[in-house]
Structures are given as structure tokens and as C-alpha cells.
Amino acid sequence: MAESHLLLPFFSDKKYSLVLKVLHHEILINVDEGLPLSNFLVYQKPIYRSAAMMTMVLKQTNNLNLISNWVTNLKEPYDRSFEGSPEIDNLGQALYIISAVSDSKRPLIEKILVEADKYKNSDYVKGKTEDSFHPVYQTKWIKFGLKALGISDSYKIPLIYDNYSPVFWLDFKTQNVGGRQFDETTNLNLPYLTWAGDHTFNQKRAIISLVDYPLSWESENKSANYLGMSVIDQMYSQNKVCATHGWHASEMFLLLIEQK
Numbered sequence: 001m002a003e004s005h006l007l008l009p010f011f012s013d014k015k016y017s018l019v020l021k022v023l024h025h026e027i028l029i030n031v032d033e034g035l036p037l038s039n040f041l042v043y044q045k046p047i048y049r050s051a052a053m054m055t056m057v058l059k060q061t062n063n064l065n066l067i068s069n070w071v072t073n074l075k076e077p078y079d080r081s082f083e084g085s086p087e088i089d090n091l092g093q094a095l096y097i098i099s100a101v102s103d104s105k106r107p108l109i110e111k112i113l114v115e116a117d118k119y120k121n122s123d124y125v126k127g128k129t130e131d132s133f134h135p136v137y138q139t140k141w142i143k144f145g146l147k148a149l150g151i152s153d154s155y156k157i158p159l160i161y162d163n164y165s166p167v168f169w170l171d172f173k174t175q176n177v178g179g180r181q182f183d184e185t186t187n188l189n190l191p192y193l194t195w196a197g198d199h200t201f202n203q204k205r206a207i208i209s210l211v212d213y214p215l216s217w218e219s220e221n222k223s224a225n226y227l228g229m230s231v232i233d234q235m236y237s238q239n240k241v242c243a244t245h246g247w248h249a250s251e252m253f254l255l256l257i258e259q260k
Contacts, residue, residue: 004034007062015259019215023253026216026244027057034070038218039242041228046070047081048093050247053192055100057250060257064101071101077112081223088127088138091116095145104149116142123156129164136162140172147171169199176200189220195251208252216248217241 009024011017032040036051036058051067058064077094078086091112098106119127125142126135139157146153157172161179187194187207194206209215218224219241229236229243236242 004066006066009061011257014257016256020253020257022213022215023249023256024057024061026214026249027054027246027253028063028066029244030054030246030249031058031066034067036067036070036246038246039224039228039244041231042224042226042242043081044225045081046079047223047247048079048090048097049087050245050250051079052093052096053250053254054246055097057253059100060254068101071097072106074098074108077108077115082130083222085128086115087129088116088119088125089129089134089141091125092138092141092143092145095142096148099145099148104151109149109151122158123154124158125155132164134162134164136160136175136177137164137168140165140168140170140175144168144171166197166200167193169196173200181205190218191216192218192245192248192251195248195255199251199255206252214243216245216252217243218245218248 006028008021011020011024014020030037030040031054036046036054037043038047038050055064055067058066074094074097078090080086094112095109098109116125119125121135124135124139126133127138129138135158139155143153143155143157157175159175159177161177163179163182165176166181181197182190182193187205191206198204198206209217219239224240224242226237226240226242229241
């Protein structure tokens, strides 16, 4: 990353300019050798879910060049970060990531569309995200990714309850069937989920750190190797916590930058 051109906005026209600068730093520090990592100490490869949100921030701050080589060399529809399994939301996330630096002629796009057909259930997609089915969330992502590439689609968002549906706030905000939201344990361990839900519903359930830095974190994620945090402090690895975190920082950034 040090060899790439880097833009560092002051965000002086924004309400939370100092916080945005810190969050931007927390995202940039996790772009390691051109790879958008959730945390460069505990993750060895990009997770598309996290990388897509980091891509949105890099696009807003004109820093897409930092990950452009990684994007143009993507060859797989899935990141297989969760026990090596295919996660269906990855399809839409990969499409969006490609759209940020390329066009609809990338060979991977056709491969993604073939995969999506395998999981088509009537007029939406249904498969696993981690170890659960989230057809609303997954269909929203694939529609969004195709739209970003200028590709028309026939998918329809199913009118069923999906607790991951509010995690997707980028479009289709009104296509949510009500139900329980994430609990306080999830808010503490996986705070990006609550921040995303706040973005969808224009509410304030998410918590923010009381320290100046780091502002983002994650804990108790099965895909993370928290031993990597021991180079900072053994406390992190013992408690299965990583700080900073690319997805969390991105969700915070993208919500706070909208505040007038």
C-alpha cells in the first residue's frame, strides 16, 4: 500500500470530521499488500462481505487504486471463508466489487451468474450465509451487484422475514418484513450488523467506543485467528477480540458521513 497513491481527506465539511478521519485510517490500515482485509493481523485473505463495504469507502475517498489489482485478478465467486463453504451473498458482493473498478465484460461475472442459477428458488436466490439461510439479504445483494454493473435482472426480493435483511441498507430499504433485531451480545461482538441495521431504520442502537482509537472491533468470529492480535497485546487474543475491523469501520464511516 505504501507504494500506491493515497488520498487522505480532511472531511472538514462533515459533522463528525475527526471521527471520519480515524475510521478512514482504520480501513486503510487493513488494506495489506493490496488486499482489503477485515483485520490484517487475524485474517489472511479478504472476506467479500467486509471487502465490499471497504470498497464503498475507498470509492468515496478516491482510493480504489489501492485494491484495483486484487479486484481485476478475482477469479472465484466465493471467498470460502466460513469452513470452506460457498456463501450465496458473496455472489452479489463480488459483482459490486468488480463494478467499482471494471465493467460487465469480466469473465468472473458469467461464472457468478451460473452459480446464482444453481441457488434460484422461484424468482429469488436461497442458500447459506455462514450457517443459515438468508434469502432476502442474498437476493438484495445480487440485485445490487447486477445493477451496479448495468445488468438487468428478473430477481424479486421475497416478502419473508430474514434477520439479515436490515444489514443491507444500500438499496431496497423498504423490502423488510418485521421481526426481532440483533441482541445486545451481537451488538457487542459483531457491531457492524447493528450499525448496518441503524442505517436501514434510521435508529441508534449501535454502540461506539469510549476511546479515541481504535473505534472498530470484532470478537468471537469463528473465521478469525485471534492469536495474531498478540503482537499488540495478549489481552486481545485471550478474549478473542480484534481491533481495528474493516467492515465495522466501513459501516460506521458510511453512516456518519451522511450526517449533516
